[in-house]
Amino acid sequence: MTNELNRRGFLASTMATAGGLAFLGPRGAFAQDGQTLRFALSAFPPNFEAWTSTGTAAGTIKLLMHRGLLSYGPDGMLRGELAESWEADDEGAWVFKLRDATWHDGSPVTAEDVAWTIAEVANPDNAAFRQGQLSLITSVETPDDKTVRMITDEPLAVLPGWFAHYHMPILKKGEPKDTRIGAGPFTLEEIDRGVSISLKAYDGYYKDGLPKVAGIEAIVYADENLRVAALEAGDVDLAEYVPWQAMAQVEENDALKLDVVDGPFMYLTFNASRPPFDNPLVRRAAAHAIKREDIVAAAFYERGGSLEHLPIAEQSEFYNPEFSNAWNYDPEKAQELLTEAGYPDGFTCTMLSTAQYGMHQSTAEVCQAYLSMIGINVQLDLPEWSSRVQKGNEGQYDLAIMGTTADNNDPDGLVNVVDGSLPASFVRSFGMPTPEITELFARGRASFDSAERKEIYRELERVAIETAPIVGLAWRAQGYGMQANVNGFSNLPGQLTFYSGITMEDTFFG
Missing domain, CATH: 3.90.76.10 (Dipeptide-binding Protein; Domain 1)
Incomplete structure (x- = not known):
């Protein structure tokens, strides 16, 4: 009972x-505005x-x-x-x-x-x-x-x-x-590979009166400065990934609006299929070597915060304050861990990131600088995004910079970032079994009792702090910019920000 x-x-x-x-009710009129929404896309999809x-x-x-x-x-x-x-x-x-x-x-x-x-x-x-x-x-x-x-x-x-x-x-x-056949609000009409994707409103969509625009023209602006310039010039109506250095100027422009939330996070992943990052002591050394305030300043222009534990937000009922500074900046401890692991003089390794997103490159550069101070000589690999995804999936790196959100605001939403029993993916460490964590995730998702789940996830975070399947670096703000006459679009809260495209069915001009 x-x-x-x-x-x-x-x-x-x-x-x-x-x-x-x-x-x-039956479907009524669609595309109420009769206009096409021009959307600035940060990258062309590697595939569909x-x-x-x-x-x-x-x-x-x-x-x-x-x-x-x-x-x-x-x-x-x-x-x-x-x-x-x-x-x-x-x-x-x-x-x-x-x-x-x-x-x-x-x-x-x-x-x-x-x-x-x-x-x-x-x-x-x-x-x-x-x-x-x-x-x-x-x-x-x-x-x-x-x-x-x-x-x-x-x-x-x-x-x-x-x-x-x-x-x-x-x-x-x-x-x-x-x-190309889906059940969503828009149908895929035309692809200009690497340049744009054209979509048309589907007149058989199951939500009465939606979508509210006749179509969407998704135009790729891989350069973040050009993406902002296109928004300011009125060449696009809505833009994702407003860079942090440009958020203030978008906010101050009366012709534009900025919708920004906190939720995504930056972190390190590791290739644990070979030395030296197969050793949790080396991974923990990296965790304690990096001063995260400098990442927040350099990559996010202070629009973020340090992350020295698993990415569970302080506002969450599952937040564990005893772990809040578990991976704190402590270069002496980092050096001790390296020595204990058998690398007193450090080593040379490759860090995978990307130059396509400035915050990824800036985060990598800060990490590179701090790791060098404990003897880890990092060579940066900065391909464009699709190559970065492929290299991450195939384990072509020693350690890597990654940024994402959890699947949702429940701790189980971290399973795809932390659980090493899942198939290889660029979003988590490569070749790293996590048997204790895998078992704790299974227990957590099987329980309907909130108090029991809190204890399970507290133990899971304790194990993660010790084994470092990932290393948290920084929280970051995530912003969409739009023309002042664009309405109905919403940047979803917290970890759900990357789901915000769901609201394009409600977006309209007015």
């Missing part, structure tokens, strides 16, 4: 169904594979074309998309009820599409972002076209959130994973 009450309480407090957010993690710019394009079972609203709360409701039944299985929706070819979205998507993503040969999590779904039942029942061996309190991520859209059964 106690477990049942805990489960129901958990559902009521954190994962309420989307009944109040249902999109009712729906389930692969290839960065935020690619994720934004996915959010225009595709939809998952769930998503997040501007308030940061989980909401229904292709699913109009979801709940755990008395046997612990998650049951999703689908709404009436169609693919871009006009055919209906069905439970069979969802079941096929889950099977494809869970296939270990697929290298999908959610492969590790969806492999925990042991079977999927489709009693009718609108019902999907997901069965797991153990209770999974966090399962609905897996289906809200922009790398976890539902695809039509049998379509290739880079298909």
